[in-house]
Amino acid sequence: MKTHSLLMPLDMHVHLRDGEMLQNVAKLTSYTFSGAVVMPNLVPPVKTKEQLLAYKERIMLACGLEIKEDEFDEFFDDVGLSGGDFEPFMTLFYDNYSEDFLDEVREDIFGIKLYPAGITTNSEGGVSDFDVEAMRETLETMARMDIPLLVHGETDGFVMDREAEFMSIYELLASNFPDLKIVMEHITTKAAVEMLDKYPNLYATITVQHLLITLDDVAGGMLQPHLFCKPIAKRPEDREALLNVALNAHPKVMFGSDSAPHPQHAKESCGCAAGVFTAPIALQVLCELFDKHGKLDNLQSFVSDNAQSIYGICPEFKEVILEERPFTVPAKYGEVVPMYAGETIGWSIEDVL
Numbered sequence: 001m002k003t004h005s006l007l008m009p010l011d012m013h014v015h016l017r018d019g020e021m022l023q024n025v026a027k028l029t030s031y032t033f034s035g036a037v038v039m040p041n042l043v044p045p046v047k048t049k050e051q052l053l054a055y056k057e058r059i060m061l062a063c064g065l066e067i068k069e070d071e072f073d074e075f076f077d078d079v080g081l082s083g084g085d086f087e088p089f090m091t092l093f094y095d096n097y098s099e100d101f102l103d104e105v106r107e108d109i110f111g112i113k114l115y116p117a118g119i120t121t122n123s124e125g126g127v128s129d130f131d132v133e134a135m136r137e138t139l140e141t142m143a144r145m146d147i148p149l150l151v152h153g154e155t156d157g158f159v160m161d162r163e164a165e166f167m168s169i170y171e172l173l174a175s176n177f178p179d180l181k182i183v184m185e186h187i188t189t190k191a192a193v194e195m196l197d198k199y200p201n202l203y204a205t206i207t208v209q210h211l212l213i214t215l216d217d218v219a220g221g222m223l224q225p226h227l228f229c230k231p232i233a234k235r236p237e238d239r240e241a242l243l244n245v246a247l248n249a250h251p252k253v254m255f256g257s258d259s260a261p262h263p264q265h266a267k268e269s270c271g272c273a274a275g276v277f278t279a280p281i282a283l284q285v286l287c288e289l290f291d292k293h294g295k296l297d298n299l300q301s302f303v304s305d306n307a308q309s310i311y312g313i314c315p316e317f318k319e320v321i322l323e324e325r326p327f328t329v330p331a332k333y334g335e336v337v338p339m340y341a342g343e344t345i346g347w348s349i350e351d352v353l
């Protein structure tokens with residue numbers, strides 16, 4: 001039976017949520033990934049050092065990770081926040097933060113996530129006006145401190161054009177802040193792929209679903225709420241462009257699942273919440289896809305090595321062994337329906353070392 005081993009897989013964009021949902025989903029990510037970039041769009045959004053550290057602690061506990069006594073923190077001096085074989089890379093919700101504040105949180109954050117106001121789940125407090133001068137102090141300080149800016153790149157225009165319309169904002173940011181590392185999160189268009197090579201400081205993450213589906217799969221037949229996410233899947237030529245850079249291990253492209261769990265009732269309802277839940281199947285599906293295209297050897301770059309070089313990180317050791325053996329995706333994980341629920345995919349997790 002064909003097997004494939006991945007070292008230190010990283011999910012560079014994930015929603016772990018909080019409370020009961022966190023308890024339900026966190027282990028599904030920490031089981032197969034060495035680390036994951038955790039989105040801050042909680043209610044309220046993660047905007048202070050106290051919120052960030054407390055959230056990190058809840059994540060570690062939910063993952064069942066060993067608490068290390070030697071990793072003291074001045075805010076939680078009785079509980080270490082790191083350890084085990086999974087690292088949550090914490091992000092703050094963007095605001096025009098002061099230099100003093102950024103100085104104080106630098107050691108605890110991996111990046112800052114910028115949402116345009118109201119563009120997606122829990123983003124009401126995001127940026128409503130991309131006024132470069134108003135953002136300059138924060139973005140220049142971030143560049144100086146080497147804090148990456150992770151961006152949800154959509155305007156409030158026509159849904160299929162939102163990402164393409166946002167390209168001018170990426171250009172504005174990339175050219176005004178050439179030393180700032182900017183990650184175009186969950187790109188879905190050919191336009192975004194083409195931006196990658198235009199600016200040395202622009203990078204991107206790509207989800208599993210956007211490599212596999214187009215708008216047709218979401219809304220071409222019976223409406224598929226579990227494939228509905230933001231940005232919405234686009235046209236075949238967009239998917240081709242994404243596949244091309246992912247399969248060929250473009251060095252500026254990283255895997256970020258954007259796995260975004262919502263309870264079944266919030267998806268299968270009038271007013272479906274945006275988000276596709278892929279955490280438990282992402283690596284298996286990626287193996288199947290890369291194998292189908294004869295590109296399995298490039299998967300390691302896409303799911304780990306590129307992110308390690310781009311962000312300069314050295315993740316905890318983990319080896320995930322996958323096998324070309326059918327896996328029937330469970331109908332639900334707790335209250336959450338995953339992508340491909342009840343369907344059989346071609347690859348399974350054989351072991352995690």
Ligand code: DOR
Nearest residue numbers: 120121229230260274275
């Ligand atoms: O589909 C999405 N779901 N896109 C996002 O940007 C947010 C996410 C969520 O938090 O549910």
Ligand code: ZN
Nearest residue numbers: 013015039258
């Ligand atoms: Zn997201």
